[in-house]
Amino acid sequence: MGVVTPTRIYVPCDAAALSVGANAVARTIAAEASARNLHVEIVRNGSRGALWLEPMVEIAHAGSRIAYGPVTAKDVPGLFDANFLKGGAHPLALGPTDELDWLKRQQRLTFARVGVTDPLSTDDYRSHGGLAGLQAALALSSQQIVQAVKDSGLRGRGGAGFPTGIKWQTVHDAAGPRKYIVCNADEGDSGTFADRMLMEGDPFTLIEGMAIAGVAVGATRGYIYLRSEYPHAFRTLQRAIRIAEAEGVIGPSVLGSEHAFHLEVRLGAGAYICGEETSLLESLEGKRGIVRAKPPLPALEGLFGKPTVVNNVLSLAAVPFILAHGGPAYANYGMGRSRGTLPVQLGGNIKRGGLIELAFGISLREIIEDFGGGTRSGRPIRAVQVGGPLGAYLTAAQLDTQMDYEALAAIKAMLGHGGIVVFDDTADMAKMAKFAFEFCVVESCGKCTPCRIGSTRGAETVQKLIDGIAREKNLAVLNDLCNLMTDASLCAMGGLTPLPVMSALTHFPEDFGLALPRAAAE
Amino acid sequence: MSDPHNAPPPDWDAAAAQAIIARHLALEGPMLPILHALQAHFGFVPPESTPLIAEALNISRAEVHGTISFYHEFRTTTPAARVVKLCRAEACRAQGCEDVVAAFNSSHGIHPDRPTADLAIETVYCLGNCALGPSAMVGEELFGRVDAARLAELCGLEKV
Numbered sequence: 175m176g177v178v179t180p181t182r183i184y185v186p187c188d189a190a191a192l193s194v195g196a197n198a199v200a201r202t203i204a205a206e207a208s209a210r211n212l213h214v215e216i217v218r219n220g221s222r223g224a225l226w227l228e229p230m231v232e233i234a235h236a237g238s239r240i241a242y243g244p245v246t247a248k249d250v251p252g253l254f255d256a257n258f259l260k261g262g263a264h265p266l267a268l269g270p271t272d273e274l275d276w277l278k279r280q281q282r283l284t285f286a287r288v289g290v291t292d293p294l295s296t297d298d299y300r301s302h303g304g305l306a307g308l309q310a311a312l313a314l315s316s317q318q319i320v321q322a323v324k325d326s327g328l329r330g331r332g333g334a335g336f337p338t339g340i341k342w343q344t345v346h347d348a349a350g351p352r353k354y355i356v357c358n359a360d361e362g363d364s365g366t367f368a369d370r371m372l373m374e375g376d377p378f379t380l381i382e383g384m385a386i387a388g389v390a391v392g393a394t395r396g397y398i399y400l401r402s403e404y405p406h407a408f409r410t411l412q413r414a415i416r417i418a419e420a421e422g423v424i425g426p427s428v429l430g431s432e433h434a435f436h437l438e439v440r441l442g443a444g445a446y447i448c449g450e451e452t453s454l455l456e457s458l459e460g461k462r463g464i465v466r467a468k469p470p471l472p473a474l475e476g477l478f479g480k481p482t483v484v485n486n487v488l489s490l491a492a493v494p495f496i497l498a499h500g501g502p503a504y505a506n507y508g509m510g511r512s513r514g515t516l517p518v519q520l521g522g523n524i525k526r527g528g529l530i531e532l533a534f535g536i537s538l539r540e541i542i543e544d545f546g547g548g549t550r551s552g553r554p555i556r557a558v559q560v561g562g563p564l565g566a567y568l569t570a571a572q573l574d575t576q577m578d579y580e581a582l583a584a585i586k587a588m589l590g591h592g593g594i595v596v597f598d599d600t601a602d603m604a605k606m607a608k609f610a611f612e613f614c615v616v617e618s619c620g621k622c623t624p625c626r627i628g629s630t631r632g633a634e635t636v637q638k639l640i641d642g643i644a645r646e647k648n649l650a651v652l653n654d655l656c657n658l659m660t661d662a663s664l665c666a667m668g669g670l671t672p673l674p675v676m677s678a679l680t681h682f683p684e685d686f687g688l689a690l691p692r693a694a695a696e
Numbered sequence: 697m698s699d700p701h702n703a704p705p706p707d708w709d710a711a712a713a714q715a716i717i718a719r720h721l722a723l724e725g726p727m728l729p730i731l732h733a734l735q736a737h738f739g740f741v742p743p744e745s746t747p748l749i750a751e752a753l754n755i756s757r758a759e760v761h762g763t764i765s766f767y768h769e770f771r772t773t774t775p776a777a778r779v780v781k782l783c784r785a786e787a788c789r790a791q792g793c794e795d796v797v798a799a800f801n802s803s804h805g806i807h808p809d810r811p812t813a814d815l816a817i818e819t820v821y822c823l824g825n826c827a828l829g830p831s832a833m834v835g836e837e838l839f840g841r842v843d844a845a846r847l848a849e850l851c852g853l854e855k856v
Contacts, residue, residue, distance in 0.1 A: 190825050225827040363822065364826060402732075443767035445769075461763060463767070522787045522826065609786070616821075
């Protein structure tokens, strides 16, 4: 008998897949294959993002990949019995992965490799288009790289939506010699997990994006500030950085060029506010994560007082595509002033939740109903929070709004980091409004009074409304307080907490014991 | 990030703390890496280490204390034997985490955020598993679709 080529089986190592038993599935497949004398090679890939199908196992068969899911360890013997190694029929069979409607309808640029490749294989990375962006960048002048990012129309994916190319230009033009690239991987917003999935599923894309940023602005050192709630991403990033150094992708000479770029991951310590860029810089410097007043801009006086690019994971991870294919290729996606693609994260009470990368301009309804299939509980949708804990609550009637920066701003909402959290009709929106304040109490850095004191007073005032105490007066107090926090807070924490509160109050007054008709509340 | 399945962390040892601090001094901004390393070693950041860090970084003890106390994750006392982090942010609320807390409380009489020497259920805000919530974390292991029975299991308690 000749050497038998092992059947390649993909079992995701993404934390979401692990949370529903992917490790047990991988172990059982290995044990079962060995007991049956079958030769298999198990690859731990990232997640394709169809999280309701996790753990989703894929078999490489006849030139394509066949998916099965959601697979539990108990299903494994039955899958072997059904000859799933040859794509055999089984109740969990989903057909060829590429034909899954969920994936086919997406435009995956940033997440093109996530779930497809082995996250730590540089061979996989290169054979799937990796490093083409960095190679292209090294053939350009630094100004040309910055121009390519400007041409792409890329805006900061962390939430603020500031044009990335303009930020890079400022740092590019600032006097050296020491400059920094800081990646904001403190993905603290509830309802968001795209950064995590990218770092676990395709860490080299982030490393490549940061190296391109370094070459563009003349920075030789980069830091990834990662939240400590992501231990899996931490391990993957650390390994990926070591591999990238060993292969000369980063280090004293980026791909053999005269550019040096050294990269390190740093862990946060459970402070939501450290996702705010100046607080993040304070934390990296080893201090309390207290927000800085701006100006000076971090682009001019950032980490250790040096010019610093602070970009979100998704902004930096979009850059390799832009350099490999040109700014216009990226700008061809999207609409209006929102160019390119947005990795949407669909969570909460949703039947089919996960990651959906799409060009800007799709409506919330298409995402929630077509991709998501409605609520998991099967009950009607009551509210949808877009953009994290500081984002507005929208009603089921507002779902035809398009997912882009301007369209959401027009209805007093915000895109944020692209997270969508769905609530069914059992949700108590007064409680959610109170929670928004309580979250701010716990997570405020304490520097400015509107946020530090306003959050506590706000939670008390909402409770008084719920309890029916002097409703007219307390409503006036709440309005006043929210205006003050919006106008006078130092950063978005205090400045945007009124957004979920006031949207809940406006759209769901009955939950606050207010008998206002909707029209009067608006 | 303590692992409840490991042996109890060692007692205070000034030489060990000094060595941990010294190992990080070549880093830019070494404070958080030092605190993480101390907590990984001792299970918490021992208050005795404050003057040692201040001395090594040439800053005041107040600045060290201020940093330690700012971050939710750093502890200055021995943690409970078993620590379960339970997400109670918006996405997990949308999936009923508050009902899980209430059901767990009524079946076991244990309320989150009231730790004992044996068990601490800590409230955290977002574990990045928002499509498969309610979510919890024990050590570095993440769990999705957590109900009251699963929470009891993670807490090392019998199902009721």
